[in-house]
Amino acid sequence: MSPAAPLLFGCDFSSAPSRRKPIVVARGRRSGPQVLLEGLERFETLQAFASWLAAPGRWIGGFDLPFGLPRELLESLGWPLDWAASMDHYASLDRATIRSTFAAFCDARPVGGKFAHRTTDGPAGSSPSMKWVNPPVAFMLHAGVPLLRAAGAHLAGVEPHAAEAGKVALEAYPGLLARAVLGRRSYKSDDIAKQTPERLIARKDLLAALETGAPATAALLGGLRLKLRMAQHDALVADASGDSLDATLCLLQAAWAARQHEAGAPRYGLPAELDLLEGWIVGAPETPAADKAP
Template identity: 70%
Template sequence: MATSTPPLQLLGCDFSSSPTRRKPVLLAWGTLSQGRVQLQRLERLETLDNFAACMARDEVWLGGFDMPFGLPRELVETLGWPREWEACIGHYAALSRSEIRDCFAAFCDARPVGGKFAHRATDRPAGSSPSMKWVNPPVAYMLHAGVPRLLAAGVYVPGLQPRAKATAKVALEAYPGLLAREVLGQRSYKSDDRAKQTPERLIARKDLLTALELGQTRLGLRLKLSHAQHDALVDDASGDSLDAVLCLMQAAWAQTQHVAGAPLYGLPADMDTLEGWIVTA
């Protein structure tokens, strides 16, 4: 009697460059079957060492990670850094956060008002912050803390690495704000500030989850939750749990593209191989 192949493990990661017990890295684990994304569990990682160990586990998965995977080409070329992605990440990882801040601040200071930051090609269609920002949000530090640990865990990053060796783990850059805005427009659904955790944001989280469960996004996928999971996602006013689930949905969409024959999991064939691209953008 033939045995069926178990579904591919998917994960969505809401990343923090300085995780704590109160603000951990959050992983949403799930699977995709017949257009339905089943959330299995949430995993909380309170240190970067915990994150590195989790990524290095002997597992097979496809993940969407809420962190930039690359820097703007204009920035890299101006600074004279390596133009090949993995070499650039190695150079970047060797810098301290204070060195990154001083270097990027000097770059911005030399540019005109209104154009201080360099942007990647994916930033505009995704509506994302430039990956060189070191405050509000500190995505430059997220790249610095996250991507080298993913590479150390032996992941494959489509579009940025040649497929030189078989790997069981595939990592894609995701962005929860892209999917959330499709449903909510400019309505806010989260805040780390308790004073801003308002009834309006609670209603927005409920509306966002309803749309995901009914499949009312361009991803064409439905989220499947237990009642307890639904309540937990609504009750997390920081939105971190929900962001991890949004990244899970983007990873699931990438799986559908790969199954349909897209070699880069739905990323554009002409994407910049230094900058990277946000999946579904």
């Protein structure tokens, strides 16, 4: 890999980080088909994470948070239909207003179709970006996107394509890779009572597939495989919350995007035709996923 190549990051994001539930960033680099995990960093406050983002440097990162809201939702609410303007408006609202506004939208819709979805949600199997609980991705967008913008990052998939950018942020989703290997088997839980031997085995199986470049991940990673030291492997397995593993999955998605960019693909391998208002999850196919990630 060229010495001038940007660093690679994967981020498991939290809209309310704490010592118990920090933001976790996996740092790595690519060497041929291998993605080497170089370390994990943890941030217990949004301010600490913002300072890290704002530091000088060149990187390509996969961030587990949505970059846009559904077009259908924005049209219904009469909010701006330009991405930057919609994000400015969204950032101006407090969480209580967001919750009540989105709840009223859902209450007015029929059972089975309460939430509005982005086009990428079907192929990725991801939660709607307007969902405010379990998981609160609406608040993750509200907290995270302004930090990325303030750091001067280029948000691929929602901003016009830039041939080169010092900091490139991509919307990642670890469930996309996990589902390809595990199907509907769960591999993590923040609830200690649910941190079962079955979930531990699932984490081991997922890492084995990533390290060997199993066929289940080939289409999503283009032949890339994860390279770990034994102590790193054990640490990822031991983290029953799955946060460290999720950050590593996002790192792999960032590595795939960086490789696509090096090969000359526009938008870091995102679809040529996409809605710049909504964004797209890196590596998501353009056809619906069969099952939602556990």
